[in-house]
Each structure stands twice: as C-alpha cells, then as structure tokens.
Amino acid sequence: MQHVATLEAGEDRTMVLNMGPQHPSTHGVLRLLLEIDGETIVKIVPDIGFLHTGIEKTYEAKFYQQCIPLADRMDYLAPFSNELGFCLAVEKLLGLDIPKRAVWMRVLLTELTRINSHLVWLGTHAMDIGAMTVFLYCFREREELLKIFEAIGGQRMFTSYFRVGGLAMEAPLDWFARTKKFIDGFPEKIDEYEGLLTGNPIWQARTKGVAQISAEDVIKLGGSGPILRASGVDFDLRRDMPYCGYENFQFKVPTHKDGDVWARYQVRVAELRESQKICKQALEGMPEGSIRADAPKIVLPDREKMKTQMEALIYHFKIVTEGFTVPPGEVYQAIESPRGEIGFYVVSNGTAQPYRVHVRAPSFANLALLPAMCEGKLIADVVAAIGSIDIVLGDVDR
Amino acid sequence: MLLGWRPDAVKAAKWDRNELAIVLERESLREACALLRDNPQTKFEFLADITCVDWYPSDPRFEVVYNFLSISRKERVRIKVLLDGSDPNLESLTSLWPGANYFEREVFDLFGIRFNGHPNLRRILMPDDWEGHPLRKDYPVEGYR
Numbered sequence: 001m002q003h004v005a006t007l008e009a010g011e012d013r014t015m016v017l018n019m020g021p022q023h024p025s026t027h028g029v030l031r032l033l034l035e036i037d038g039e040t041i042v043k044i045v046p047d048i049g050f051l052h053t054g055i056e057k058t059y060e061a062k063f064y065q066q067c068i069p070l071a072d073r074m075d076y077l078a079p080f081s082n083e084l085g086f087c088l089a090v091e092k093l094l095g096l097d098i099p100k101r102a103v104w105m106r107v108l109l110t111e112l113t114r115i116n117s118h119l120v121w122l123g124t125h126a127m128d129i130g131a132m133t134v135f136l137y138c139f140r141e142r143e144e145l146l147k148i149f150e151a152i153g154g155q156r157m158f159t160s161y162f163r164v165g166g167l168a169m170e171a172p173l174d175w176f177a178r179t180k181k182f183i184d185g186f187p188e189k190i191d192e193y194e195g196l197l198t199g200n201p202i203w204q205a206r207t208k209g210v211a212q213i214s215a216e217d218v219i220k221l222g223g224s225g226p227i228l229r230a231s232g233v234d235f236d237l238r239r240d241m242p243y244c245g246y247e248n249f250q251f252k253v254p255t256h257k258d259g260d261v262w263a264r265y266q267v268r269v270a271e272l273r274e275s276q277k278i279c280k281q282a283l284e285g286m287p288e289g290s291i292r293a294d295a296p297k298i299v300l301p302d303r304e305k306m307k308t309q310m311e312a313l314i315y316h317f318k319i320v321t322e323g324f325t326v327p328p329g330e331v332y333q334a335i336e337s338p339r340g341e342i343g344f345y346v347v348s349n350g351t352a353q354p355y356r357v358h359v360r361a362p363s364f365a366n367l368a369l370l371p372a373m374c375e376g377k378l379i380a381d382v383v384a385a386i387g388s389i390d391i392v393l394g395d396v397d398r
Numbered sequence: 399m400l401l402g403w404r405p406d407a408v409k410a411a412k413w414d415r416n417e418l419a420i421v422l423e424r425e426s427l428r429e430a431c432a433l434l435r436d437n438p439q440t441k442f443e444f445l446a447d448i449t450c451v452d453w454y455p456s457d458p459r460f461e462v463v464y465n466f467l468s469i470s471r472k473e474r475v476r477i478k479v480l481l482d483g484s485d486p487n488l489e490s491l492t493s494l495w496p497g498a499n500y501f502e503r504e505v506f507d508l509f510g511i512r513f514n515g516h517p518n519l520r521r522i523l524m525p526d527d528w529e530g531h532p533l534r535k536d537y538p539v540e541g542y543r
Contacts, residue, residue, distance in 0.1 A: 049523040056508075057532055061539045092415055219444055219469065222497030233469065240472045331415055332465050332476060334446065343465065347451055360447035360465070368500045397523060 013037050017379075021050050025128045025383040028393030030367075032382070039378050044371045048364075051397035059357040063323030064090055064164055067354065072158040074359060075395040077120050080106075080113035081337035083162040086357075088243055089333035089344040090164045093326050094298065102166040102291045103245040108282035109152070109161070110244075110335075111275040112179070115186070116145045117338035117390075118268050118275075122193060125265075125387035129206045134196050141189050144182055151175050164324075165299035166292035176283065183279045190272050197265070207262040211373035211385035214259060221372060222365040225340025227389065230267045231259035237336040244335070248285075249278050261381075261388040268390075298324045323352030332360075339363055339390055363395035403430050409480075419476040427479055428489045434466060434475070435494065442466035442475055445491065448501035450509045454535040459483035460511060464491075487512035508533035 014037045021029040029050035035043040055070050062070070071086045072079040084106055091098065098106075123138030146156040152171050153159030161168050197203045213223075215231040228235060236253040238246040254270030256263035292299045300319055301312035328350040334343035343360030366389050373385045407426035412419045422430055434442045447465040458480040466475050479488055490513035491498040502513040503522040510531035513519060521528065530537050 049521075049525070052523040054532060057537075057539060095415075220496055222445060222495065222501075224444075224446075235469050241474075329414055330419070331417060332447070332474065334467075334474075341446060341467075343447055345447065345449055345463065345465065356451045358447070358449040358463075360449075364500060364504075365497065368497055 014042055019382070021047075026386060026393075027124060027391060028396075030386070030391065030393055030396070032370075034379065034382070036379055039380070041374050041377055041379055041382065044374050044382070046367055046370055048367070048393070048396050051393045053398065055398045056357055056359065059354055061353065063352050064326060064354060065319070065323065067357065068162060068164075069158060069160040072160055073394065074361065074398050075337060075339065075342070075363070075392050076157055077117040077392050078113045078338045079157060079159050080109045080162065081117075081335060081342060083160070084110050084244060085333055085335045085337070085342050085344045086346075087162045087164050088335065089331050089346045090326060092331045092333055093329055093346060093348050094164070094295075095327075096165055096293050096295055096298065098166055098293050099290045100245075100287045101289045102293075104282050104286050105167055105171070105291065106162065106244055107246065107249065108179075108279055108286075109149075111278045111282070112145060112148065114275045114338045115272060115279075116142055116149075118272050119145070121268065121338075121387075121390045122265075125384075125390070126197060126203075128383045128387045129203065131197060131200070131203060134193055137189070137192055137196070141182075141186070148175070148179055148182060151178070163292070163299065165295055166290075170291060176286070179279075180283050183276060183283065186276050187273065190269065190276075194269060198269075204262065206381075206384055207265060207388075208258075208260060210261045210381045211377065211388060212258070212260040213369060213373050217372055218259075218369065221368050223340070223369045224365065225336065225338070225362055226264055226267045226271065227340065227366055227369065229253065229255045230263035232257040237334060237341060241334075243333070249281050251275075251278050261384050264388045264390075325350060325352050326354075334360070337362055339392065339395065340366060342395075359398060361395045361398060363389075363391040363393070364398075367391055367396055403433060417474065417476060419478060421478045421480065424479050424481065424488055427477070428491060428494065431464070431466075431477065431491060432494055434477075440468065440475075441470050442468045442473075444469050445495040445498055445501075446474075448491075448498060448505055450505045450511060450533070452509060452533065452535045454483070457482060460486050460509065462488065462505065462511065481511065486510065487514055489514050490516040492516055507531070510534065 014035050017034045020026040020031040031047040033045040059067050071082040075082050119138040119142045123135035126134035149159050150156045153161035215233045218228050218231045234255050251274045254267050256266050296315045305312040326348040328348050330347040332345045334341045340362030342362050345358040347356040349355040374382050407423050407430050410421040434440050444467040446467045449463050451461040460481040462479045464477040505511050506519050507521040507524050
C-alpha cells in the first residue's frame, strides 16, 4: 500500500518539503507536501486518507441503531453533533416526533460538545503557535466536560447516547446540578483564556493578517462554519435553518470581517460564550416528561416494562435482532457542528439497514481551503493556518 | 424556479419530506447548475456536497447526487444525474466551484466515476494502487481477500 502523492520541485530555486503525517501540529495524520522558495510557499498539496476506515461502507451492513456508535468515531471531538445529525436524518425518514425533553437534552449536549471541541481547538492551536499555558487551562475544563459526558453516556468520548426516537436513558441524579455548576462557572474561564491570548502582542503578531481568505473564496471552495463566519458571512444553520428546537433559544451568531486566523479565533471564542448561554437556557427551561418517542416498533421499551409486559419483551427482542424498518426515501440533514456543516445523506430502501449513508464532513471540505490560505505566504504560518481551520482527521477521512 | 433551463433538461422532480430533488439530463448538468448559481431567483451559490448512490444491479446503475445550499435564501435543492454502469462519466463542476475538486475525487475514488475536465482526478482516500472502488455494491464489505 502506498500513498504516492508527489510534487516535483520547479526548475530553479524551489524545493519540496514533506510535512507529516506524524507531525504534532497536523492534528492527526495529515501529510502536506510543500513546495517552497526560501521561506515562501509556492504550492501546497494535502495528502489525506491515512485514517480512512470505510465507515460509509460499514453503515450499509448495519442496522440503523448500530450506526450511532460509528457516527461518534468520525468527528471524535464532537460526538454528540454526529449522533444528532444521524438521528435527525433517520427520524426525518421515519416522520417521527421527539418529546420536548429529549429535544432540550439534545440541544444541551450538542452545545456542551461544541464547548468541548472548541476547548481542544483553542488549547492545541495556541500550543502550535507557542502559547503552552492555554492548553493546560483548556484541558482542565475539558476534563470536567468529559466527566459530565461519562456520567450521562457511560463513556468519555464515544458516548453513543442519542437514539433514533430520543435518548438512551434518563440522566443520573446529580447530573443537572453538576452541569449547572460547570456552565455557571464557565464565563470566568473564557475570560482567563482571553486574558492569556487576546491582549498578548505575540499572539496578535502570529495571527493578525495571517492566512487571510475572502468570503467569496470560502463559499466557492465549500468552507462552512466558523471559517465562513470569520470571513464576514452571517450564516449559522442553528439560527437560519433551525433543526432540533434551536428556534426556541436566543443566541447571537458571532461574525468577523477580517477572514484571518485572528478573526477565526475571535469567532470561536465568541461561540464559546454563546454556547454557554444556550446551555444555560436549556438547563433552566428543561421540560419534564419522557425522553423517548411513543413508537414501540422503533424505540426500545423501558427496562421495567420488559419484566412485566409481554409486548414490551417482544418489541425489545424484535428491535435488537431484526432492527426497525425505515420507509423508502432519501434525506439530507445538515446541522451546524463545531467545524461547520455536517450533513447526513441517508438513502433507505425500506429495510432495516440503510442503503447508503453519506457524510458531508465539514473538515474534509474545509481542508480544501488550506492551499488558498497559504500559497504565497510564509512557511511558519502553515501551522497557524492548519490550527485555525480546526480539522479533525477522523472527520476528513471517515 | 426552473427559469432559463433547457426544457428537456429536467427528467423528473420530486418534493419529498420538505426536500426538493431534481433529476437532470446528463449533458445539461453544468449549464443548469451555473444557472442555479447565477439566477437571482435561485442563487444556490454553495455546493455543499457531491456523492453517489450505486443501485446495482438495476440500470441506470449510478446516481450522482449534488446538494446545493443558498446561503442568501436559506434553501436547499438536490440535483441528481443518472449514469449507466459500463463507462460512468460526466462533466466536472470544478470550473464553477473549485470546492467540487475534493468531492469529485472522493466519488471517483470510491465509486469509479470519471469527471471530465477535472484538473487532478486521482484517488483521495484509498491508496493510489488500490484495486476496485469500495463503495460499489458489488465490492464486499470485508474487502477482497
């Protein structure tokens, strides 16, 4: 097996430099081929696929409920976003309505996952540029978040907590109090990060005017999410094409007009603050009621009912062994993941297994912006540019 | 909505689950998509995704799927083109959207569909010397042994 992406050096002054795949600042296994003229980049060719696991192919051999853990493993920094996208797509195919409490819980967890993902981004991005301390601060809060995820889903990263038709189980007893404590204390923590970076002249020098890209180019190249907003396009799927009850929450969509690394930093930090507000609203307005839709053929029954009611036991057996069938059709469900638009294109042929699932991975599309950002600029800024795109290679390669 | 399209370009259109899907004639894809982007009444300026569905063994076998988003109008549309299995190829959209580059390479890699006019149609996820196209339905899930 070989990846033979090659790049020939030009005739006179240029040379080719190989960066990665094992390079800490590539955030995974990204290989870059850089043609350089002194310190200036002439051409940049990303080489990807080192983490390709064929998840889309595996989906075709799984029941719908078995697809959810696999969704986690694509964008492993934002598992709830992936689960939400997949569940919403299948629910759209089924025409299933979800109880309000489950919707609120989903919003809460998806926003917590956005905070989690942005914290990893901020910590590693700052470390790439040379600010070591921020990493320790960010991972302090991320650790608490992972414990919160573990308490509710049983796992720190691959939670597999959402289900088609609702959620796996009710949150444990002190979970809301613990989450509320975290959320209430979080704005101060953001101030700490900003205190370390925003006014820091080195940070500004390394980010302002670096890897600039115009809104027009971002749209043409298919970039989405914070990158699009940092170039001045005021568009957020949560507000503009609401899904999963986001229309019930008040939040601002931060934008910036500069389109450089600094702008993307500002937008993501502002998003941390907005996500905190959404979490707060979700916790305060959390409705009572069921967390599962009333659809016995799709949603697993309560454990208690299984012990006393024969129908519940039969449904449980049928769902686990045969899955549930989904009416034929196709949907494209896009949601705003921390990295941009993640879209699930699900095609059903009426059986219990999806005929085809395609994932529009935001990192994959956003990586295409890298050459446009870096060519003609300095080699030292490549690391800053990669960090500011915030790619997850699991998401790029799937 | 279909302003400016050739009358024979549209083969079928379906409104299902609040999503519009239009099947286009293979030859008119590029022209129709350019109109979709530039017509002020449609303005689908964002090519969100390109993928493919393999309907093996039925014919036409492949269905190439384009998902467009209009950022200004906040709407989506899905364009599809049907291709037969013997020599699947169609026109590339890279000249209209440079971002189509990676998506088309992915479809080429995993389905073996050639995009004419693509500047760099190489495998992107699988190794360059890989045999077969893994997402085709006649490719076993566990791979060739």
